[in-house]
Amino acid sequence: MPLTGDSTILVPVDVSITEPPDQVILDLLKPVNLVVLGYYPVPKQTAPAHLKEDHEAEAAERLESIVSRFARGDHEVKDVLVFTKDRQDTIDRIAEQHDCDAVFVPGETDTIDRILVPLRGDVNLERIVSLVGELVRASDATVTLFHSVPEGTDPSQGEFILRGAADRLTEGGVDRDRIDWQLSEGGSPKRNIIDLAVDYDFVVLGEAEPSLRDRILGAVLTPILEEIEKPAIIVRDIE
Amino acid sequence: MSKGQLERNIGFLEAMTLGGGTMIGAGIFILPGIAAEGAGPASSVSFFIAGFVALLAALSLSELATGMPIAGGSYHYVNRALGGFFGSIVGWGMWTGLMFASAFYMIGFGQYLVEPIPFLDGRVFVVLLGLIGLSLIVGVNYYGTEESSQLQNVMIGAETVVVLAYVALGLFFIDPNNLEPFAPTGPSGIIATTGVVFVSFLGFEIIATVAGEVKDPSRNIPLTMILSVVLVTILYALVMIVTTGVLPYQAIGDSLVPVSDVAVVFAGAVGVVAIVAAAAIAAISSSNSSVLAAARVNFAMGRDDLMSEWLNVTHDRFGTPHRAIIATGAVTAVLIAAGLQVETIVALLAEVASFSFLVSYSLVHVALVVFRRADPEDYDPSFKIPDVLYPAVPVLGVVLTVVVISQMAPIIILLGLGIVGLGVGWYFVYVRDHAIDRGLIDEAITPTTDAYRVLVPVANPDTQQDLIRLAAATAHAHTDEGTPELVAVNVLQVADPDPQQNVAAERLEHQRDLLDGARDIAAEMDVQLRTVAMTGERVDETILEAIGDEEPDQVLLGWGGTLTRQGHVFGPNLDAVVEDAPCEVTLVTLHDDTIGNPVALAGPGPHSPVAARRAAEFASIDGTVPTLLNVQQPMGDDNTTASERGNGVIDDVAERAGLDPEDYEREVVVDDDIEAAILATADQFDTICVGLSERSAASRVMFGTIAERISQEATSNVGIVRGWNES
Numbered sequence: 001m002p003l004t005g006d007s008t009i010l011v012p013v014d015v016s017i018t019e020p021p022d023q024v025i026l027d028l029l030k031p032v033n034l035v036v037l038g039y040y041p042v043p044k045q046t047a048p049a050h051l052k053e054d055h056e057a058e059a060a061e062r063l064e065s066i067v068s069r070f071a072r073g074d075h076e077v078k079d080v081l082v083f084t085k086d087r088q089d090t091i092d093r094i095a096e097q098h099d100c101d102a103v104f105v106p107g108e109t110d111t112i113d114r115i116l117v118p119l120r121g122d123v124n125l126e127r128i129v130s131l132v133g134e135l136v137r138a139s140d141a142t143v144t145l146f147h148s149v150p151e152g153t154d155p156s157q158g159e160f161i162l163r164g165a166a167d168r169l170t171e172g173g174v175d176r177d178r179i180d181w182q183l184s185e186g187g188s189p190k191r192n193i194i195d196l197a198v199d200y201d202f203v204v205l206g207e208a209e210p211s212l213r214d215r216i217l218g219a220v221l222t223p224i225l226e227e228i229e230k231p232a233i234i235v236r237d238i239e
Numbered sequence: 240m241s242k243g244q245l246e247r248n249i250g251f252l253e254a255m256t257l258g259g260g261t262m263i264g265a266g267i268f269i270l271p272g273i274a275a276e277g278a279g280p281a282s283s284v285s286f287f288i289a290g291f292v293a294l295l296a297a298l299s300l301s302e303l304a305t306g307m308p309i310a311g312g313s314y315h316y317v318n319r320a321l322g323g324f325f326g327s328i329v330g331w332g333m334w335t336g337l338m339f340a341s342a343f344y345m346i347g348f349g350q351y352l353v354e355p356i357p358f359l360d361g362r363v364f365v366v367l368l369g370l371i372g373l374s375l376i377v378g379v380n381y382y383g384t385e386e387s388s389q390l391q392n393v394m395i396g397a398e399t400v401v402v403l404a405y406v407a408l409g410l411f412f413i414d415p416n417n418l419e420p421f422a423p424t425g426p427s428g429i430i431a432t433t434g435v436v437f438v439s440f441l442g443f444e445i446i447a448t449v450a451g452e453v454k455d456p457s458r459n460i461p462l463t464m465i466l467s468v469v470l471v472t473i474l475y476a477l478v479m480i481v482t483t484g485v486l487p488y489q490a491i492g493d494s495l496v497p498v499s500d501v502a503v504v505f506a507g508a509v510g511v512v513a514i515v516a517a518a519a520i521a522a523i524s525s526s527n528s529s530v531l532a533a534a535r536v537n538f539a540m541g542r543d544d545l546m547s548e549w550l551n552v553t554h555d556r557f558g559t560p561h562r563a564i565i566a567t568g569a570v571t572a573v574l575i576a577a578g579l580q581v582e583t584i585v586a587l588l589a590e591v592a593s594f595s596f597l598v599s600y601s602l603v604h605v606a607l608v609v610f611r612r613a614d615p616e617d618y619d620p621s622f623k624i625p626d627v628l629y630p631a632v633p634v635l636g637v638v639l640t641v642v643v644i645s646q647m648a649p650i651i652i653l654l655g656l657g658i659v660g661l662g663v664g665w666y667f668v669y670v671r672d673h674a675i676d677r678g679l680i681d682e683a684i685t686p687t688t689d690a691y692r693v694l695v696p697v698a699n700p701d702t703q704q705d706l707i708r709l710a711a712a713t714a715h716a717h718t719d720e721g722t723p724e725l726v727a728v729n730v731l732q733v734a735d736p737d738p739q740q741n742v743a744a745e746r747l748e749h750q751r752d753l754l755d756g757a758r759d760i761a762a763e764m765d766v767q768l769r770t771v772a773m774t775g776e777r778v779d780e781t782i783l784e785a786i787g788d789e790e791p792d793q794v795l796l797g798w799g800g801t802l803t804r805q806g807h808v809f810g811p812n813l814d815a816v817v818e819d820a821p822c823e824v825t826l827v828t829l830h831d832d833t834i835g836n837p838v839a840l841a842g843p844g845p846h847s848p849v850a851a852r853r854a855a856e857f858a859s860i861d862g863t864v865p866t867l868l869n870v871q872q873p874m875g876d877d878n879t880t881a882s883e884r885g886n887g888v889i890d891d892v893a894e895r896a897g898l899d900p901e902d903y904e905r906e907v908v909v910d911d912d913i914e915a916a917i918l919a920t921a922d923q924f925d926t927i928c929v930g931l932s933e934r935s936a937a938s939r940v941m942f943g944t945i946a947e948r949i950s951q952e953a954t955s956n957v958g959i960v961r962g963w964n965e966s
Contacts (some may be wrong), residue, residue: 040243043383044560045531047310048245049451050538053748054553056243084246085385085452093246123573 007101007131008033012091013066015059015081016040021069024112025104025231028202031134033076035098038063039090040083045062048083056081095236102131103202108229109201112139116200118146118193119165124206126234129165132204133172135233142178143169146192146196151186157207158183197228207237247454252392254459257528258446259467260395264525264892266439266589267402268498268518269347271482273586276492277432277762281422283479285432286607290472292433292643293440295564295636296600297468298624299607301461304447306610306620308456311539312448312532318543320613322678323670328662329599330540333444334533335658336595338567339605340438343527343588345369348522350495350585351515365495369575376527377568380534383557394520401517405502405510406477412505413484423488430646435586437593437643439475442525443468444596448532457621483776495585525900530567537563544673587654590647594655601640604633613679616773616788691717692724694791696782700756702797703727705829707757709958710795711766712834713825713856717792725768726789727757730781779815793823797840800828800950800957817931817961824961825853831956834860835925838906840917840945841867841892846930848895849962854928855898857958866904866924867893873909882907917945918952926956 009029013019015038042048060081067079078098084090095103117132119125136143145165149158162181170176184192197203205224225232228235249257269687275283303316310319314333318326349365349372422429443464453459474549482491482501498518538560541551551591554561579582600763608630624632644652693710697703707727714723761768771789775781786794796816798809806813809826817824839854841847854865869885885907893903910916921927929946950957 041385041558043385043558045380045383045534045564046553047449047451047535047538049310049542049748050551050560051553051558052243052245053542081243082246083243086246086250089248090246223513 001022006032006134008035008076008099009069009102009131010037010091010095010098010100011070011104012037012039012087013063014039015039015062015066016055018062021066022109024109025106026069028112028135028139029070029104030072031075031138032131034070034078035094035100036063036067036070036077036079036159037091037094038066038081039087040078040081041087042083042085044085048085052083059083072128100236101127101221102233102235104233105225105234107225107229109231112201113141113202115141115143115202115204116146116193116197117143117165117204118189118206119161120147120189120206121161124235124237125161125165128204128206129168130172131233131235133169133174136178137173141202142180143174144200145179145181146184146193147181148184148187148189148192153185155183155185193224194227197230201230202234203228203230204235205232206235208220245451247452247456248451249453249459250460251454251463254446254449254463255467256391256395257449258442258463259471260391260398261442261445261525261528262439262467262471263378263395263399263402264442264521265344265518266436266525267475267478267586268351268496268514268521269343270436270439270589271479271501272491273589274432274436274479274496275483275488277424277435278429279420279423279488280418280480280483281424282432282436282483282488283430284422284477285429285436286472286475286479287437287439288430288433288639288643289440290468290475291436292597292600292636292639293443293468294465294590295474295632295639296603297443297464298628298632299600299604299636300444300447301464301622302314302620302624303603303607303610304450304460304464305457305622306618307450308453308460309451309539310449310535311542312444312450312536314536315539315543316606316610317599317602318545318678320609320679321602322680323543323545324666325602325678326540326543326662327545327666327670328659329602330401330536330545331662331665332595332599332658333536334415334567335570335661336441336592336599337529337533337536338571339588339592339595340441341373341526341533341567341571342369343438343585343592344522344526344529345373345571345575346578346585346588348372348519351499351522352520353497354499360652366575366578369578370572372523373526373568373571373575376523376530377564380527380530380564381554381557381559381561383554383559393525394524398517398521398524401513402474402478405506405514406474406481408505409481409485409501410477413481415484417484417487418480424924427646431648432645434597434643434647434651435590436475437597438589440468440471441592441596442471442528444599445528446531448535461622467515481746502862530564530571533567534560534563534907537567541730545670547669557725587651590633590651591654591658594644594647594651595658597640598655598659598924599636599642604636604640607633609679613682613782615679615682616771616785669892690722690724692726692789692791692793694726694728694789694794696728696730696785696794696796697757698729699797700752702757702829706795706797706827707761707768708860709825709827709857710760710793712860713793713795713853714766715859716852716856723766725757725761725766726785726791727768727770728782728785729770730785731774731776771785772821778812782812782816783819784815786822787846791822793825795825795827798826798828798959800830802947802951821963821964824851826959828950828957828959830954831925833925834858834956836861836863836866837928837958838866838868838921838924838927839892840921840930840949841869841889841930842945843888844930844932846932846960846962848892848930850928850930850958850960851892851896851898851903853958853960854926855858855902856894857926864876864902864904865928866906868906868908868917868920870910870913872906872911872913881909885909914945916946918948921949922953922955924955926958927953928958930961931961 009032042051070077082090145162147158147162166179278285314330317329346369349368352368353364426710446464485501494500499511502514540546550562594867693714695710710725717723773781834857837857838856841853858865869888869891871881874881889905907917
């Protein structure tokens with residue numbers, strides 16, 4: 001059980017290589033509980049039990065040293081070690097099992113000053129906003145809320161969503177002047193997010209319901225995340 | 240240290256493409272020619288028979304695989320049930336079978352590519368292309384690939400569409416005259432053809448081989464194995480009917496690319512291109528699956544100490560079992576190259592692979608019967624063959640296997656027996672000295688024996704050797720009652736079992752560590768050792784459960800030696816066992832490495848004869864003689880009377896323990912302070928055996944003051960002994 005009412009974020013790390021977590025990420029994730037998932041990628045040719053036999057001790061040691069970097073007094077840090085052929089499969093299962101609210105996605109950044117939060121209507125809104133609140137309450141980072149409406153529709157609906165989210169963040173203890181929003185009309189929301197993300201250090205996204213095509217050909221968020229190359233958090237759609 | 244979990248990544252669709260894909264794979268494009276030649280239009284019947292034999296095997300394998308969902312497939316079940324001898328035969332049989340199958344696919348690959356190109360001709364090119372294809376597969380597998388089920392799904396999907404289109408279109412072009420005579424070679428020809436085409440049904444075995452990686456194994460393993468066998472049988476039968484219906488079987492029999500020759504009749508050049516492309520994809524993917532499965536079999540053999548660790552090692556960077564892959568590739572290459580010399584290489588490879596798998600499956604059926612009879616603790620399959628079909632399935636499975644093998648050509652039987660011989664030879668050269676698993680067959684034949692049996696719960700690798708040594712010593716003293724047996728029990732305590740994960744694999748790993756430690760000692764003491772791995776939420780209850788199952792004469796437990804006062808005497812894991820076990824109980828606390836000279840307290844307590852006997856048994860470890868000790872208070876001034884009384888007690892205890900006077904030393908001490916004298920004297924010995932006091936009316940464990948003080952103060956090894964519970 002988490003020690004506080006705060007959210008729990010799953011942080012996947014590849015324990016087949018030595019890669020210490022960035023200081024900025026350690027700082028960012030301070031206000032939440034963590035589940036550090038050390039995954040050891042297994043090629044198709046090898047039985048997972050086989051690699052476990054050969055590398056378990058070394059992988060556990062790496063995971064332990066990473067977890068010790070994350071460890072601090074007031075929030076819980078759990079660790080899980082998994083030998084897997086499919087990282088995504090494991091992330092989904094462990095996130096489910098440990099009731100994680102969000103999953104961290106690593107990326108390149110030196111600092112986290114500007115956070116982009118694309119919102120997609122009411123889906124998952126509550127969770128995304130409260131998680132963003134928890135993360136930035138103690139920092140100086142600014143938050144940009146983003147929403148995209150199709151061309152020709154009434155933008156007031158989108159404005160309503162953004163305004164509501166901004167109010168909730170303020171209620172949650174984030175200064176109003178650190179929050180702004182951007183409403184875009186028309187164009188592909190995916191494209192808009194990718195273009196916008198260039199100017200930001202960090203992105204918080206809501207998990208999308210995958211379409212049938214996405215289910216067959218891979219998760220929907222992967223293209224966005226691959227293109228922006230920024231660290232991100234994907235807030236899970238639990239209900 | 241966090242324990243690594245093993246993710247199960249293979250879902251229903253991936254299992255179907257892996258198993259079903261391998262089956263419809265290459266065989267469907269190559270076999271129709273050989274089959275038509277062997278049985279004419281009736282070759283569809285051959286496929287039905289082969290499918291039926293495969294279905295029986297799939298049923299037995301499903302039960303075994305859901306009972307033990309870990310890597311290794313048939314090999315693992317046979318090895319566990321029947322021991323290393325048959326394990327070695329099946330392990331090598333499967334491995335070589337997969338090599339033969341892989342070579343068969345690659346020759347087919349060569350044939351389909353060479354045939355449509357006029358200027359490439361002859362076997363040299365077929366073999367060359369086969370070798371190129373193989374080196375491609377081996378290379379890719381050496382470097383390792385990520386799970387890319389999408390690509391595999393698309394490839395198998397495309398291949399299936401081509402085959403379905405072939406059947407659907409072809410049905411309209413069947414000339415009924417071609418189907419007459421239906422069975423030109425008669426029943427024996429049909430059965431003989433079954434032996435050749437059986438190679439197409441080894442795909443479902445691949446599902447069992449990767450059982451440790453299948454999601455929701457209790458559902459997906461039986462479902463995909465049985466479904467793929469049924470669907471593939473129907474598909475093959477249809478393909479045979481179309482193939483022999485569109486062209487006369489004599490014409491097909493001569494063809495190296497039968498399906499393409501038939502397709503050209505009704506689909507023209509487009510059909511040929513589609514078929515050639517599908518055949519090439521099929522050959523590559525089937526061969527690839529075989530190489531994967533071969534590496535798993537090799538790993539499973541290494542895990543059970545049936546294969547050298549050297550071959551099993553994973554690559555530092557790629558994480559692949561590269562040596563096993565190279566070995567598989569090298570032998571396969573030799574088999575492909577044999578195509579230069581041997582005209583009927585395709586049929587030969589197919590038939591030898593069939594032989595190997597038929598032998599494996601018949602042993603799988605036997606393994607199933609053994610598992611059902613022996614009913615080991617950790618075998619709890621979620622899929623069970625329905626009662627009306629058991630034992631019909633395994634019996635019929637073995638009978639049909641023998642029938643099919645009996646119709647094979649003598650040269651195939653000879654080659655097949657050669658492979659069996661390889662397994663046998665390997666057993667005598669390597670396995671016998673390395674592996675310990677004796678299988679369950681003894682238990683299946685005689686589930687209970689009257690021989691003396693000692694149950695040893697082991698958990699700590701540091702102390703288990705000593706415990707087993709002591710248990711072996713006590714067992715050894717009972718050889719006159721039949722071959723004594725040690726049962727090492729390990730309880731894996733699970734608070735909250737997660738059905739998704741591989742408890743089975745971890746349990747096995749634990750058990751193996753245990754066996755490694757136990758083996759040398761057991762061999763040295765010349766006793767039989769069997770191991771039982773159990774899981775339970777509470778250690779004491781699980782040990783009692785094991786005692787109930789095994790009905791031992793004695794249970795020997797290690798004890799840290801600290802008394803706990805919070806409602807327990809010896810500790811939460813031990814009290815219930817000491818109280819309730821329906822057999823003799825020995826608790827040992829080891830302070831010293833040598834058992835050396837043991838002493839037993841010969842006193843009035845009900846368990847002291849048992850303690851004396853135990854001391855004699857322990858003494859046999861270092862070839863010493865036990866001392867029976869009695870302490871008396873002086874009676875007036877005459878020490879003689881006191882020592883006479885002491886000797887009397889010792890005589891009595893020795894007699895009740897069944898010890899002859901030359902079997903023990905005696906020591907009587909006369910002292911005012913009995914407890915102090917016992918402690919001082921006993922501590923001069925290496926090992927002290929003491930009986931528990933009688934149980935109190937409240938039925939709590941009564942320790943007794945002397946026993947308690949010894950357990951707390953002695954610096955020697957201490958054995959606390961309780962005799963049979965009369966209640």
